[in-house]
Amino acid sequence: MYQDRIKPRSLWAKVVTPEEAALHIKDGMTVGMSGFTRAGEAKAVPMALAERGRRENFKISLLTGASLGNDLDKTLAEANVLARRMPFQADPALRKRINAGEVMFVDQHLSETVEMIRSRQLGPIDVAIIEAVMIKEDGSIVPTTSVGNSATFAMLAEKVIVEINMTLSPDLEGMHDIYIPTRRPFRGPIPITNPRDRAGMPSIPLDPSRIAAVVISAKQDSCSNIAPPDDETKAIARHLSDFLGNEVAKARLSTSLAPLQAGIGSIANAVMHGFIDTDFHDLTMYSEVLQDSTFDLFDAGKLTFASGSSLTLSQERNAQVFADFSRYKNRLVLRPQEISNHPEVIRRLGLIAINTALEADIYGNVNSTHVMGSQMMNGIGGSGDFARNAYLSVFVTKSTAKDGRISSIVPFVSHVDHCEHDVDLIITEQGLADLRGLAPRERAKTVLANCIHPDYRDIIGDYMRDAERTVGGQTPHILERAFEMHMAYRDHGDMRQVGLDRAAAAE
């Protein structure tokens, strides 16, 4: 009975098939779509669009909240429908086309995309496609498992297509808090001073006459594909909780710490999970993606409230959470990503921000996005919004990747997403480097002593010594050797080759 989900009767006549709805999208258009980290993306219409793309020649610019589930980015990319994509993605097939220069990928701070659209520096949005559990009497729409950029897309698009997802309960109503900052130069403060504050409305306001089509779907979110905690990620979690315990002992933090933010992926999830085995209590989260660990912490009685922009859960957790939703509902809020990631709120609340690095360098610069300097992985996502403005900015990574052939700590990161000023702690399974208040030469010593895998200590230690002796400076670097480890991996498949070459040369 989808009619129960579409309160304005006038819209019943607009219910069409996904194929019909997709016809609103034409060559050259800019499409704004719901979806954030595999949660709450429109599912049926983009599939139909890809189908059409296999027969017809057209290209669009696709904007979303963040990455999509249901292999949508893959399917759209392979149908050659994407000319441009922003502000984030995490799909191997799309990634391949981006790196081949076939899709122009505009990687952005996740809080900024809608600011640029509103001020007409980007856009306009021709069509918005928004997944919803319900259209309310007044035309406003209740989103599903993410908010992302949906509110702004819907409010500013020429036409709106709503996908009603019948697999999700209308009980989700009340979980969302839709607040859009007022227009500059008349903008006031964002009225959030605690993760649990609500500033806006439970649904996205929309004049029903702007809804061009409604589609009924029954596809579920893809479940999260992250790996469970392992020995190394558990060690990282332990280093962080030991450090925080010490901060509490020094009375810099209370035993409920500060609101926590955790990035996407396996490592950040494992680190959050690690808080279960600590004495901290009455924790709160002011984060972006809420993963399984959020609910593990609720169930363990550790977490009192979580604010995010999406719910991205494993299959098992997903089933349990939605079967038992009333248990969590009043401890959760999902906000537009502009608000979950807003510098104003992040700085005011004083977050502890935990994000994952692909690689970090001895001076504390972090690369979150580019493998070997050129190949895009996913995008910077919200990590820049959080790292710059947090009370404590933590980056975690295993000390090596690819079975030890890559060291995640290098002399000079091959791409900088987070400069040294935005990085307070670097943690690997080897240990923790506390970089606060240190000059670059001191930072390097701390990173060398604590974070680097034993296989790479001499290689990097030699670089540091040589750079300090032969070049000096605030941040000693030997430019021709700065990327020597990356080049060794490229040429020999193993960064340790630098050490072998050096040993051979010494003989």
Place this chain on the structure above:
Amino acid sequence: MYQDRIKPRSLWAKVVTPEEAALHIKDGMTVGMSGFTRAGEAKAVPMALAERGRRENFKISLLTGASLGNDLDKTLAEANVLARRMPFQADPALRKRINAGEVMFVDQHLSETVEMIRSRQLGPIDVAIIEAVMIKEDGSIVPTTSVGNSATFAMLAEKVIVEINMTLSPDLEGMHDIYIPTRRPFRGPIPITNPRDRAGMPSIPLDPSRIAAVVISAKQDSCSNIAPPDDETKAIARHLSDFLGNEVAKARLSTSLAPLQAGIGSIANAVMHGFIDTDFHDLTMYSEVLQDSTFDLFDAGKLTFASGSSLTLSQERNAQVFADFSRYKNRLVLRPQEISNHPEVIRRLGLIAINTALEADIYGNVNSTHVMGSQMMNGIGGSGDFARNAYLSVFVTKSTAKDGRISSIVPFVSHVDHCEHDVDLIITEQGLADLRGLAPRERAKTVLANCIHPDYRDIIGDYMRDAERTVGGQTPHILERAFEMHMAYRDHGDMRQVGLDRAAAAE
């Protein structure tokens, strides 16, 4: 009659010589001192301290607002008194010791230092030395030509030394607005929604019993040492105003633009000066350092209000402004640098932020601090606070330095202070690259076409072509060649050598 300047009579007995006051400072102490970009630094006590340093062995950590005048950083460095220095400096003699690894320089976002002190991640401050025009009846102190970090230093230091500067008029009272954010987790919004809003008090609150010594001084601020506009900086200014005119034509901005921020130095000053010859009007500034150009714009009737953290003027302008202070006073406010640079306010107001790059790369990353990757120039200053959070983030630089032997546009910046996501426009005298909404490969083409000096177009064009063909990726780079121009300068004194070598090899 310095007694007129010290309202609490109980403090008259605390008036001592600079030498006596300096005895409060002992080996290993952390000293927080007033002073921001050659304005409002304590002058007599640090001089006496340096004098003592020439006879006695001791070292301190010195924190200020930003750079100091009166050759203080030089004098203190040469007296071997500085173990650590933060968060900014701009002195050649100190720079030399920093780059030699003799002084540990902690380069920080200027809005963050006091957050770290308040949360006890830095500090504690043993002694604060604050320049003032007056101590009021209630013990509160009226700062001079800068606010910087003085309020927090004074409020948190174990002991406070006040330097009364007799050369400045008590009429300065009323120009300052001292607002300190409330303590987390109970922090509320900062009540500033317009550059002219006042949120705090006209003086720094202080219990007079915490004042350990008062010193009377008659030294003036050093005047600013920036170069006047030249043909190249005028061209940069023109490119920017043409661009902004076009934004107004597209109705993205009004003719009063948005509040303006301009960085330190000659180029930023020239660019601001350039607004005199435009049709924009009723401009406002929400900036950090107010230079001559602010007053040029006031006098031209272009500017209605300016908010900053310091007044740093040429000798001539300085004399005129203070002779005629009532003319400007109600159009000016000086705030703590935490507030002038606060991400919350910058994002809310939607600033146009104009800062100077040492070098920028084809993908839009900016180096503001490190010459050839290792040698510190000044520090990141407030540029990161502004660039990340502005409505429009502009970086300006001449296309070459050192008589053309250095190109300020390179394939890969040798140090990253501002990542591609924080840079909207790059402007040189050659032209303007509008990078908004572009993917890295598109950004590179735009920078190549618009910003690079003709001597370097082929060198950089060749790199781009080779990197795209042989490596590809989102951000194509050939790691062994990424710094080839920097290495050519290091080895041959001229970056153009890369082109000469390539031509020779091709023969």
